[in-house]
Amino acid sequence: MSDIKYILGSFGDPDEMMHGIEKLQENNISIHDVYTPMPIHGIEAKLGVKRSRIDIAAFCFGITGTCAAFALIYFCAVIDWRVNIGGKPSFALPDFIPIMFELTVLFCAFGMVLTYYASTHLFPGRAPRVMDLRATDDRFVIAVDAKENAEHTVIDQLLKNAGALEVKYNERKYISYE
Amino acid sequence: MSGHNESILREPLITGDNITYAKITDDILGPVENKPNKAWWIGFTFASLGALLWVVAVSYTFWNGIGAWGLNKTVGWAWDITGFVWWVGIGHAGTLISAVLLLFRQNWRNSINRSAEAMTIFAVICAATYVVSHMGRPWLAYWVLPLPNQFGSLWVNFNSPLVWDMFAISTYFSVSLLFWYTGLLPDIATIRDRAVGTRRKIYSIFSFGWNGSVKTWQRFEAVSLILAGISTPLVLSVHTIVSMDFATSVIPGWHTTIFPPYFVAGAIFSGFAMVLTLLLVARKVLGLENYITMFHIESMNKIIILTGSIVGVAYLTEFFIAWYSGSEYEQYAFINRSTGPYWWAYWMMMTCNVISPQLLWFKKIRLSIRATWILSIVVNVGMWFERFVIIVTSLHRDYIPSSWAMFYPTWVDVSVFVGSIGLFFTLFLLFLRVLPSIAIAEVKLLLKSASEQAKMKQIKEGHENKEYVAEYIESLEKFDSVKQEDYAKI
Numbered sequence: 079m080s081d082i083k084y085i086l087g088s089f090g091d092p093d094e095m096m097h098g099i100e101k102l103q104e105n106n107i108s109i110h111d112v113y114t115p116m117p118i119h120g121i122e123a124k125l126g127v128k129r130s131r132i133d134i135a136a137f138c139f140g141i142t143g144t145c146a147a148f149a150l151i152y153f154c155a156v157i158d159w160r161v162n163i164g165g166k167p168s169f170a171l172p173d174f175i176p177i178m179f180e181l182t183v184l185f186c187a188f189g190m191v192l193t194y195y196a197s198t199h200l201f202p203g204r205a206p207r208v209m210d211l212r213a214t215d216d217r218f219v220i221a222v223d224a225k226e227n228a229e230h231t232v233i234d235q236l237l238k239n240a241g242a243l244e245v246k247y248n249e250r251k252y253i254s255y256e
Numbered sequence: 257m258s259g260h261n262e263s264i265l266r267e268p269l270i271t272g273d274n275i276t277y278a279k280i281t282d283d284i285l286g287p288v289e290n291k292p293n294k295a296w297w298i299g300f301t302f303a304s305l306g307a308l309l310w311v312v313a314v315s316y317t318f319w320n321g322i323g324a325w326g327l328n329k330t331v332g333w334a335w336d337i338t339g340f341v342w343w344v345g346i347g348h349a350g351t352l353i354s355a356v357l358l359l360f361r362q363n364w365r366n367s368i369n370r371s372a373e374a375m376t377i378f379a380v381i382c383a384a385t386y387v388v389s390h391m392g393r394p395w396l397a398y399w400v401l402p403l404p405n406q407f408g409s410l411w412v413n414f415n416s417p418l419v420w421d422m423f424a425i426s427t428y429f430s431v432s433l434l435f436w437y438t439g440l441l442p443d444i445a446t447i448r449d450r451a452v453g454t455r456r457k458i459y460s461i462f463s464f465g466w467n468g469s470v471k472t473w474q475r476f477e478a479v480s481l482i483l484a485g486i487s488t489p490l491v492l493s494v495h496t497i498v499s500m501d502f503a504t505s506v507i508p509g510w511h512t513t514i515f516p517p518y519f520v521a522g523a524i525f526s527g528f529a530m531v532l533t534l535l536l537v538a539r540k541v542l543g544l545e546n547y548i549t550m551f552h553i554e555s556m557n558k559i560i561i562l563t564g565s566i567v568g569v570a571y572l573t574e575f576f577i578a579w580y581s582g583s584e585y586e587q588y589a590f591i592n593r594s595t596g597p598y599w600w601a602y603w604m605m606m607t608c609n610v611i612s613p614q615l616l617w618f619k620k621i622r623l624s625i626r627a628t629w630i631l632s633i634v635v636n637v638g639m640w641f642e643r644f645v646i647i648v649t650s651l652h653r654d655y656i657p658s659s660w661a662m663f664y665p666t667w668v669d670v671s672v673f674v675g676s677i678g679l680f681f682t683l684f685l686l687f688l689r690v691l692p693s694i695a696i697a698e699v700k701l702l703l704k705s706a707s708e709q710a711k712m713k714q715i716k717e718g719h720e721n722k723e724y725v726a727e728y729i730e731s732l733e734k735f736d737s738v739k740q741e742d743y744a745k746i
Contacts, residue, residue: 111469159410188430
């Protein structure tokens with residue numbers, strides 16, 4: 079038993095999996111992570127995952143875009159090279175708004191998505207850290223760290239009673255993709 | 257999600273019995289994991305021939321300059337800008353479905369957003385190539401960027417809507433691509449985990465190492481919602497700015513404040529028509545009738561009636577305001593549109609865009625796949641004529657009658673346009689082969705609440721109001737993918 083790193087409870091139904099999480103928590107068994115083929119609403123609260131602060135990042139990037147656009151246009155059209163267009167003022171704020179808006183959206187979208195990729199460690203070519211290949215298809219997988227939680231038979235029983243279709247004992251953390 | 261049933265009155269979004277999470281994956285990945293069928297090859301052959309024509313025509317334009325087109329000194333913009341606005345407009349439905357309907361929590365978007373967004377990206381590619389090829393000297397296309405004066409020109413004119421448009425279109429394209437690709441990550445991971453060998457390696461690179469953990473999904477949902485929030489004003493701004501390319505000029509027939517809302521409604525109108533043109537065929541050929549149901553088709557038809565009516569009101573308003581303005585140039589522009597040498601184009605536009613969508617008020621037409629498909633093409637023909645009418649009829653008779661002229665397209669004009677349709681379909685058909693045409697993860701979300709089998713279970717449990725159940729069963733009659741006999745005994 080000593081080589082086992084992770085115990086995986088593989089469920090066929092999201093509600094049963096949520097039930098499994100409750101059962102494990104009632105028995106003070108810590109959950110490493112849960113892998114699902116679709117977002118499960120309400121799971122963050124159950125696992126005590128803090129709310130994402132990506133919206134704050136998005137706002138900061140967006141406002142940076144607004145300022146960058148204004149600075150660029152102001153520099154080009156007002157400071158660096160004023161063009162006399164029928165004697166109209168060079169500092170024509172209403173005309174600046176469309177580009178300020180577009181760059182706000184552009185900076186916000188790219189900044190936020192790149193922050194998301196960086197914080198979740200997503201990038202092209204990254205070796206997938208996958209514990210169970212069916213977790214992206216039709217299985218809802220609860221992963222329990224086998225070293226931290228010694229009572230493997232109890233975990234096995236709890237998962238099966240909650241409705242797990244299969245309990246796996248993985249000797250490697252992730253399935254190799256090599 | 258547990259212990260909460262959706263109202264029985266809502267029509268199902270997934271039909272068929274014995275649908276499981278595994279079956280959803282199998283059904284949607286069928287075209288990606290298997291060899292293409294004959295229909296695909298026939299479509300692809302024609303589309304790629306069209307794309308080839310496009311390459312030839314655009315290369316010819318680059319080599320010889322835009323003198324290859326039928327433009328003259330009076331009509332300096334014709335099929336090029338017509339094609340550009342037409343394609344950008346078509347692109348708008350994808351963003352509308354993926355962003356606006358997400359904000360409004362319209363769950364029926366879940367099974368059509370992926371292909372609609374793909375359509376957006378391919379349509380904007382077609383539009384962007386028009387912009388580049390109409391420049392005359394496309395190798396200097398970077399001059400539209402704000403570059404320092406040493407590059408040979410002054411700073412770009414930030415008061416010009418053409419510069420705004422450059423920012424709008426490039427932001428729109430790149431943000432749409434980002435939104436689409438981020439949404440694709442979980443589905444690419446699904447393909448990866450089912451594939452073997454080289455296929456797995458390729459999809460593994462493109463899946464960015466997605467693993468579906470709690471934190472990944474939580475951030476994914478936050479990111480999707482914010483992207484939807486910023487894409488909604490973005491999509492409105494893009495066509496608003498496109499319309500300002502015309503509206504801020506002083507050409508009679510262009511210089512109107514009604515243009516932004518009128519163009520945006522027209523864009524959504526033509527975009528939904530194109531979504532229907534593509535999906536009505538795709539659902540049949542790919543066997544996706546259980547996911548893209550008659551409810552989806554009817555909903556899109558309703559949006560077409562709404563936006564088509566807005567466009568109709570805009571046409572009439574424009575005409576009225578031309579008269580009411582008291583400006584003789586404005587009045588002439590409109591009289592000339594409807595009774596001048598281009599009267600046929602004007603009435604083509606009126607028939608296709610104002611009259612034909614009104615047929616969708618009839619339930620029988622709205623629910624007929626064949627009629628819907630034909631109407632979707634009629635709408636796009638009409639929307640092409642709308643742009644042609646706005647652009648060419650306003651230009652061809654300018655302020656000096658001695659320079660009045662007609663526009664005659666050359667073979668290059670026609671080939672660039674027909675070719676761009678080929679390019680669009682080539683890209684779309686390739687997309688159907690390599691990526692899932694329906695957002696797998698998002699459809700799985702609906703299985704336990706909004707599927708026909710979940711509702712069947714609700715009915716069988718017997719806690720539902722009898723009247724509501726009867727109404728629900730009646731609403732199922734329109735579905736071509738529901739076995740009506742299952743409900744006969746209830």
